[in-house]
Amino acid sequence: MKLETLDALLAARAAKRAVALVTALDGHSEWVVEPGAPPSGLPADLLEAVRQALASDRSGVVEHDGRDWFVQAHNPPLRMLIVGAVHITQALAPMAAMAGYEVTVIDPRRGFAAAERFPGVRVDGDWPDEALERLVPDARTAVVTLTHDPKLDDPALHVALRSEAFYIGCLGSRRTHAARLDRLRNAGFDDADCARLHGPAGLDLGARSPAEIAVSVLAETVRALRRPEG
Amino acid sequence: MADPATPGSGELSGDVEDVLATARAWKREGRGVALATVVSTWGSSPRPPGSQLLVDGEGKFLGSVSGGCIEGAVIREAVEAIGDGRPRVLEFGVSDEQAWEVGLACGGKVRVLVERVEDPA
Structure with missing residues (x-):
């Protein structure tokens, strides 16, 4: 995990914004995703997985393009x-x-x-x-x-x-x-x-x-x- | 760190210990830091996906990824990850050949992602 990713998660929490961390299990790719303002380039099915993870407050692995991605819900406190x-x-x-x-x-x-x-x-x-x-x-x-x-x-x-x-x-x-x-x-x-x-x-x-x-x-x-x- | 006058203000999704804020504080102190995260579980397992264990280069830790059954093994891998920077995915379960040593007594299986917190390039 990049230090800037950690900072983004802490900033979202301080501002009480719901975000998800999307991490490729096979390497260093990671995104901090706010559903209302998703990063450009985020595949639609991963954005949908983010929405579901936040709505259910459950984290889990989804497959996209032959790779496993971990979608971690970071809901406000x-x-x-x-x-x-x-x-x-x-x-x-x-x-x-x-x-x-x-x-x-x-x-x-x-x-x-x-x-x-x-x-x-x-x-x-x-x-x-x-x-x-x-x-x-x-x-x-x-x-x-x-x-x-x-x-x-x-x-x-x-x-x-x-x-x-x-x-x-x-x-x-x-x-x-x-x-x-x-x-x-x-x-x-x-x-x-x-x-x-x-x-x-x-x-x-x-x-x-x-x-x-x-x-x-x-x-x-x-x-x-x-x-x-x- | 969170304002000490408001316990609970830093917690995430009901976690008792503030793993992420502590990770940031440890980085600020110049320590090597790795995060271990439960990414999937099968059967009965004590900690759900998203549960995290924070480890520093000397094996000091905070949080949990199980009921204490696999923490020792995860901490060893985390210390190695701090050294070599290579993320790894670990699997634990009763079917594991190391089951007697680090298996889950509850009969479940867990997959744990271990990765170093990287300084900006």
Whole structure:
């Protein structure tokens, strides 16, 4: 691999652009390919392989012109936006970071988001809807609301439901969640919107402690990403 | 390297360790560097295509291409690739004659591309 190829991959990642690295297995030929602006001279079938690799987030070997080419998907980082700097968040944020997510904790309440409670985690003190509008959840973003407080959670959900977020989880009992869905319907969201919400958030593991609940929420997030058909 | 205040900001497709950014940092330090990448797998194998192992000229490494079964052999080849600059494709599996030594206990097969990171000409 050329050093300039490595630099191009790192630059794409810093700019959150999806690219693929196409490498000939028998020699030094390699391309960094952005599907919207492919390099001239890239064969059409390799460009199609790039599109498929990025869409499925899977890398693999394709044959072209009698040679094997490795197409490696370099999608932008996964992100998790957590609304509520609560006790569960203290467990969920480091676990999600370890699973490869770029984590932001959002909480406008002074004291809650104190940086010392979240060492090494990005903490955002804006109102959740403003923070989410600014952070623009995309198809590689999970949004989790953990405050239990409709004043904080609901505005965040409004933004999340208008985004492409692949996972939207809301902490709270079934009764709390039913009330939440009623409020969202009154705000104009339809059944298809409400069906995108995972509530109560987390796989049913019988979790009790904050850390166990964090495991169940992260597990549900992984399933939504890797097995989106359900 | 990524901003130390934001762990996870450098990770790629869910990899825990930031192999590519570390490769760049090692190059900046003037070290010889090779990347080993899983390009295809058959049957059950622990790491999917795209998984990477970073190796320097002294065999120091980061990342993984298996559950630890073949890393030793891949690191040896990577150190050689840093020396001679020749990319190589390695295959490992239970049917391999070296199976007892460096095979995959899970019964899968993997193909690994090993290549040196080249300085600009």
